[in-house]
Amino acid sequence: MMSEFTKEELELSPCKYEYLDHTADVQIHAWGDSLREAFEQCATAMFGYMTELEYVEMREVKEVEAEGHDMLSLLFHFLDECLFLFCDDPFFIVRKVKITEFDGENLRIKARCYGEEFRLGKHPQGTEVKAITYSNMQVHDNENQHEVFVIIDI
Numbered sequence: 655m656m657s658e659f660t661k662e663e664l665e666l667s668p669c670k671y672e673y674l675d676h677t678a679d680v681q682i683h684a685w686g687d688s689l690r691e692a693f694e695q696c697a698t699a700m701f702g703y704m705t706e707l708e709y710v711e712m713r714e715v716k717e718v719e720a721e722g723h724d725m726l727s728l729l730f731h732f733l734d735e736c737l738f739l740f741c742d743d744p745f746f747i748v749r750k751v752k753i754t755e756f757d758g759e760n761l762r763i764k765a766r767c768y769g770e771e772f773r774l775g776k777h778p779q780g781t782e783v784k785a786i787t788y789s790n791m792q793v794h795d796n797e798n799q800h801e802v803f804v805i806i807d808i
Contacts, residue, residue, distance in 0.1 A: 663768065664712060666750060667691070671699035679808055680781075681790070685801035689793070690756040692800045693729060693763070697736045697751040700806060701769075704740065705777040710749035712768035722761045725793045729802060732763050733786045740783075745772035781808045 670691070671684035680703060684695035701707065718735040722728030739746040748769035755764040785807040792803040 659712060659715070659768070663715075663752070663766075667694070667698075670695045671702075673699070673703065674803075676805055679787070679789075679805050681803060681805045683801065683803050685799075687800065689758065689795040689800045689802075690753050692795075692802050693732060693756070694751045694753055694765075696729070696802050696804055697733055697765075697767075698748070700733060700736065700783055701740070701748045701751075702780075703806070703808075704780045704783060705747055705772070706780070707749050709777050710747050711770050712749050713770040714746070714768070716746060716748075716767045716769075718763075718765050718767060720763045724761070725758070725795070726788065726791050728761045728763060729791065729793055729804065730786055730788060732765070733804065733806075736765075736767060737783060737786060739767055739769075740772065746770070747772040747777055783808055 674681040682699045684692050686692040720731040720735045722731050748767040750768040753765045783806050787805045789805045794801050
């Protein structure tokens, strides 16, 4: 059953991420007009590595929450919570991630993930993401630069 979403919820952000070659894994480089947007883009990129996002409909929304003790652990736990959605039963593939609360001072995030149940035949199978890693993880947040680098274990 399709949920009712507002026009704003269904609006997709422009792509602000890329995949960088990395030995045996993949590195995501994501950026935005704010650190919040860079985190959203990074999570979207992770799902984009699992399937071609244009095949994913926004039929349902699932909420995730994450906390950290510094900005790197916040990013790690946020992505890990998003990845858990796909690992749950049934598998949930996400087309859009919208952070509703980004508390950089207390290091907490709440987000809404829009997508649907993953189904072979409808969703092209990309590469399985096994885990998020801290390896070479970077968060840059200053007035000229809001970007993150994350290596995902594939």
